[in-house]
Amino acid sequence: MPAWKNCNRLFFCLLLNLLLSAVSRADFALTEVSATLSATHLTVSTRGKLSLSDHVKEAVANGIPLDIVIYLRLKRDRAWLWDPTVAEWKIRTRLRFHALSARYIVEFPAQHTSESHSSLAKALAAIGNTRSFNLPLPKNLEFNAKQYDSGQYYVTAKILLDIEALPIPLRPLAYTLPSWWLDSDWSSWSLHL
Amino acid sequence: MVTASLSRRVLLRASFVLLFGGLLAALIMLTAAARHSEFFGRYYSILLVVNILGIVLLLGLIIPNLWRLIQQYRDRRLGSRLTLRMLGTFVGIALLPLVVVYYFSVQFLSEGIDSWFNVRITKALDDARLLGRSTLETVKQDSLQEAQQIASTLAGEHDLVAAINDIRQQHQYDELTLFEYNGQILASSSVDQTSLLPDRPPEALLNKLRSGTYQINLKPLADDSIKLRILVPVFGQSVTQPLRILQIIRSLPLRHAKLSASLESAVREYKQIKFLRQPLKFTFVLTLSLIALATLLMGIWAGIFSSRRLIKPLRDLAMGTRAVADGNYDTTLPVTQRDEFGILVESFNDMTRKIQIARDETQRAQRESDSQRTYLQTVLSHLSSGVMSVDLELRLRTFNPAAEEILGLDLNATKGQTLPQVTNAFPQVAPLWELINQGINDGQPEWQGEISLNTARGRRILIIRGSQLCSSRATDDGFVVVFDEITDLVQAQRNTAWGEVARRLAHEIKNPLTPIQLSAERIRSKYLHTLPADNRDALERATRIIVQQVDAMKQMVNAFSDYAQPVLITTTNVDLNRLASDVAELHRGKQQPEIILKLSNEIQPVVADANRILQVLNNLIINACDALQLPKQPDAATPSIEISTHPQEDHGQHYVELTVADNGPGFSSKLRSDIFEPYVTTKTKGTGLGLAIVKRIIEEHGGKIWASTTQPHGVTVTVLLPVSGNKAKIHVESILSHKGQTVS
Ligand SMILES: Nc1ncnc2c1ncn2[C@@H]1O[C@H](COP(=O)(O)OP(=O)(O)OP(=O)(O)O)[C@@H](O)[C@H]1O
Numbered sequence: 001m002p003a004w005k006n007c008n009r010l011f012f013c014l015l016l017n018l019l020l021s022a023v024s025r026a027d028f029a030l031t032e033v034s035a036t037l038s039a040t041h042l043t044v045s046t047r048g049k050l051s052l053s054d055h056v057k058e059a060v061a062n063g064i065p066l067d068i069v070i071y072l073r074l075k076r077d078r079a080w081l082w083d084p085t086v087a088e089w090k091i092r093t094r095l096r097f098h099a100l101s102a103r104y105i106v107e108f109p110a111q112h113t114s115e116s117h118s119s120l121a122k123a124l125a126a127i128g129n130t131r132s133f134n135l136p137l138p139k140n141l142e143f144n145a146k147q148y149d150s151g152q153y154y155v156t157a158k159i160l161l162d163i164e165a166l167p168i169p170l171r172p173l174a175y176t177l178p179s180w181w182l183d184s185d186w187s188s189w190s191l192h193l
Numbered sequence: 194m195v196t197a198s199l200s201r202r203v204l205l206r207a208s209f210v211l212l213f214g215g216l217l218a219a220l221i222m223l224t225a226a227a228r229h230s231e232f233f234g235r236y237y238s239i240l241l242v243v244n245i246l247g248i249v250l251l252l253g254l255i256i257p258n259l260w261r262l263i264q265q266y267r268d269r270r271l272g273s274r275l276t277l278r279m280l281g282t283f284v285g286i287a288l289l290p291l292v293v294v295y296y297f298s299v300q301f302l303s304e305g306i307d308s309w310f311n312v313r314i315t316k317a318l319d320d321a322r323l324l325g326r327s328t329l330e331t332v333k334q335d336s337l338q339e340a341q342q343i344a345s346t347l348a349g350e351h352d353l354v355a356a357i358n359d360i361r362q363q364h365q366y367d368e369l370t371l372f373e374y375n376g377q378i379l380a381s382s383s384v385d386q387t388s389l390l391p392d393r394p395p396e397a398l399l400n401k402l403r404s405g406t407y408q409i410n411l412k413p414l415a416d417d418s419i420k421l422r423i424l425v426p427v428f429g430q431s432v433t434q435p436l437r438i439l440q441i442i443r444s445l446p447l448r449h450a451k452l453s454a455s456l457e458s459a460v461r462e463y464k465q466i467k468f469l470r471q472p473l474k475f476t477f478v479l480t481l482s483l484i485a486l487a488t489l490l491m492g493i494w495a496g497i498f499s500s501r502r503l504i505k506p507l508r509d510l511a512m513g514t515r516a517v518a519d520g521n522y523d524t525t526l527p528v529t530q531r532d533e534f535g536i537l538v539e540s541f542n543d544m545t546r547k548i549q550i551a552r553d554e555t556q557r558a559q560r561e562s563d564s565q566r567t568y569l570q571t572v573l574s575h576l577s578s579g580v581m582s583v584d585l586e587l588r589l590r591t592f593n594p595a596a597e598e599i600l601g602l603d604l605n606a607t608k609g610q611t612l613p614q615v616t617n618a619f620p621q622v623a624p625l626w627e628l629i630n631q632g633i634n635d636g637q638p639e640w641q642g643e644i645s646l647n648t649a650r651g652r653r654i655l656i657i658r659g660s661q662l663c664s665s666r667a668t669d670d671g672f673v674v675v676f677d678e679i680t681d682l683v684q685a686q687r688n689t690a691w692g693e694v695a696r697r698l699a700h701e702i703k704n705p706l707t708p709i710q711l712s713a714e715r716i717r718s719k720y721l722h723t724l725p726a727d728n729r730d731a732l733e734r735a736t737r738i739i740v741q742q743v744d745a746m747k748q749m750v751n752a753f754s755d756y757a758q759p760v761l762i763t764t765t766n767v768d769l770n771r772l773a774s775d776v777a778e779l780h781r782g783k784q785q786p787e788i789i790l791k792l793s794n795e796i797q798p799v800v801a802d803a804n805r806i807l808q809v810l811n812n813l814i815i816n817a818c819d820a821l822q823l824p825k826q827p828d829a830a831t832p833s834i835e836i837s838t839h840p841q842e843d844h845g846q847h848y849v850e851l852t853v854a855d856n857g858p859g860f861s862s863k864l865r866s867d868i869f870e871p872y873v874t875t876k877t878k879g880t881g882l883g884l885a886i887v888k889r890i891i892e893e894h895g896g897k898i899w900a901s902t903t904q905p906h907g908v909t910v911t912v913l914l915p916v917s918g919n920k921a922k923i924h925v926e927s928i929l930s931h932k933g934q935t936v937s
Pocket residue numbers: 816817818820855857858859860868873874875876878879880881882883884885908
């Protein structure tokens with residue numbers, strides 16, 4: 001098959017996908033984020049719903065590792081302009097398929113741990129429902145109970161597929177095909193003590 | 194200014210190099226990134242964006258420039274067509290190899306990538322994976338049997354902790370844990386001393402075990418190694434009732450572990466690459482396209498600039514040439530290049546400089562000839578001689594004011610007409626034309642002649658000299674005619690001649706007259722008484738006639754010598770009005786015709802001899818009366834004489850004009866030019882000296898006199914006398930003689 005035909009098809013798909021992007025969107029969502037603030041750490045556990053588009057599923061089945069990142073921001077409420085971000089964390093989880101055992105491995109690089117799941121759905125659920133993470137607070141940050149009580153601090157979170165972590169050849173495609181645009185909106189959550 | 198343009202150029206070049214260099218670097222990095230370079234790979238997306246931005250920037254630079262070029266081409270601006278054509282050539286040269294290389298590269302790339310994926314290799318890898326799985330299956334079975342054995346040994350054991358530890362060390366398991374049937378941990382031993390809790394099996398697994406199946410679970414790890422999780426029941430005394438659950442976590446046997454890891458990574462990579470085949474092609478094609486596009490755009494950009502630079506001196510030259518063609522010879526072009534263009538520009542500058550010098554030269558010559566011409570014209574206009582030039586076709590080309598003055602014509606209207614045409618318009622110059630015609634026909638280079646013209650102010654005698662004009666230019670060939678009025682000269686000559694005649698007459702005739710008279714009287718007194726009576730009468734009559742006739746002759750001779758003698762005048766300020774009314778009074782009454790006076794109050798007194806002026810007036814009135822007594826015209830009105838005065842100005846001099854007009858029969862045109870000549874008379878008893886004397890008197894006063902016929906019939910004699918306010922008589926005379934305006 002001549003190369004240009006391939007290219008043509010690709011570009012055509014791209015265009016079609018762009019058009020359809022508004023209609024079919026496999027999405028990520030965070031349904032619950034519970035964040036507990038201690039003196040030095042923010043302990044977070046999240047519950048989310050992750051579903052992959054067919055294209056992404058195919059990629060995973062073909063051994064492409066997916067990096068799914070939860071962005072967490074600790075923000076301070078302010079009366080004017082935007083609320084400043086006090087601290088920011090990224091929780092990275094990697095999902096990949098183990099061909100020999102036909103199992104899905106979920107890695108937590110930060111904790112140097114991993115677990116395996118027999119199905120993709122289970123693996124995704126495992127990523128969505130992360131166990132508690134202890135996230136260190138910046139050193140210079142000092143809380144006082146008063147500020148906290150007045151509800152000045154809150155947490156915003158977002159979960160998404162990190163396209164930059166994909167193999168290079170996939171990146172231009174992933175940036176252009178909406179089926180790869182997997183992310184949730186930013187959601188705000190209150191803090192517990 | 195020079196430094197400003199220089200620095201601008203340097204800046205432009207620097208930005209050029211920077212842009213091109215930057216884009217090139219970005220392209221190189223992009224290519225490196227596409228080849229899975231670890232470092233650039235991280236920035237692949239950024240590089241992609243940078244490159245696209247670079248291309249957009251280039252487009253942003255090129256499109257306005259191209260647009261401007263096209264606009265200039267539409268406006269037919271100088272050099273735009275050549276620039277565009279040159280640019281086309283540049284782009285064509287750049288585009289063709291680029292397209293060829295691009296096409297073959299893409300072809301080669303896609304085929305190359307496709308060729309990686311061999312069907313047999315794919316099959317072999319799939320087979321290897323299946324083989325791996327079955328091998329794993331046997332390992333699992335072996336491990337299960339081992340586990341069952343261990344479980345049976347553990348059944349009767351009391352020191353569970355020690356036993357488990359022993360067994361784990363003996364079999365080199367990772368972890369060995371004994372659970373109560375409900376899942377509570379009884380004893381555990383692990384390689385990893387740090388972990389406090391053993392790895393708990395998922396509840397689902399425990400449930401499955403409780404339902405009766407043995408569980409062997411593969412547990413792949415992040416580093417591609419595989420652990421086995423084996424769950425077996427531990428029976429007590431009763432075989433049917435399991436008491437506890439044993440969990441073994443172990444690695445694969447060393448040989449299997451290595452092989453499986455390498456197989457796993459190989460399979461994964463192959464599958465990955467296979468999956469990435471299309472994206473890979475896309476990425477490569479994208480990178481290649483970007484490179485091709487960037488190269489093309491850089492080519493166009495460079496093409497625009499270099500063609501502009503190449504064309505600029507040409508355009509300057511063309512513009513300079515156009516300016517020179519429009520007559521702007523000051524155009525000089527800056528020499529910016531040291532190549533053939535520079536030489537061209539230098540020669541252009543040289544050319545314009547020379548043209549400028551030549552132009553200045555011709556302008557100077559033109560000015561010189563102009564000034565000479567005006568000088569000549571001034572000389573001509575101040576000449577008292579009339580000058581006229583005609584071309585070979587006898588067309589009037591030039592004439593000076595004196596010519597008009599002398600001929601008494603306004604020649605401006607006839608300029609460019611042929612002499613016969615001029616003669617048609619002014620019949621009075623016919624003699625002049627005849628003379629010129631004759632002179633030309635004779636074919637002599639020079640000729641001369643004398644003619645007499647009747648002008649509005651009387652007869653003029655002209656001496657004409659003509660000569661052929663031969664010049665370097667055929668168009669300037671023709672004839673030049675110079676004429677002078679010699680009326681005064683002729684008059685003077687005549688006057689002298691008449692004076693001589695008068696002197697002779699007085700001497701030769703008057704002298705013998707007295708003896709004749711005396712002799713006749715003596716004959717009479719001596720022989721009157723001696724003769725018989727019949728003869729006495731005859732003698733008496735004869736001698737009386739002799740005496741009478743001699744008397745008459747004496748009178749005639751006296752009158753003549755009066756005329757010939759210079760007129761002596763003693764001038765005073767004379768009021769012409771008073772003089773005129775006195776004379777009119779004198780002639781009034783009896784059978785005299787009616788005399789009408791029309792005297793102006795505005796006239797100034799004239800400097801004149803009152804008696805002489807009286808003589809003039811008398812003569813004129815007598816002449817008029819004589820004319821009015823002639824046989825009347827059929828339509829004649831009552832005979833009347835009109836005397837009028839009014840101020841007159843001529844050439845800045847103030848005069849008093851005095852006219853004596855009658856409504857008599859007038860005179861023939863032949864007589865008109867001669868009536869002021871002596872001895873011209875139509876009367877039987879007239880001397881013909883009346884008007885001649887009048888004329889002399891008037892001329893002695895510095896005045897002018899001429900006669901003209903009035904309609905329907907009658908004669909008007911006009912006298913101009915200078916007023917006393919005029920500076921000097923001499924001055925008046927000099928002007929009059931200069932202007933050649935004397936009246937015959
Ligand atoms: N008013 C006039 N009307 C008609 N013819 C005139 C008039 N005045 C002069 N002439 C003509 O001019 C001629 C010359 O005149 P001019 O006065 O010189 O001589 P004269 O009158 O003939 O003689 P004299 O003046 O000696 O008596 C006249 O003979 C007459 O024919």
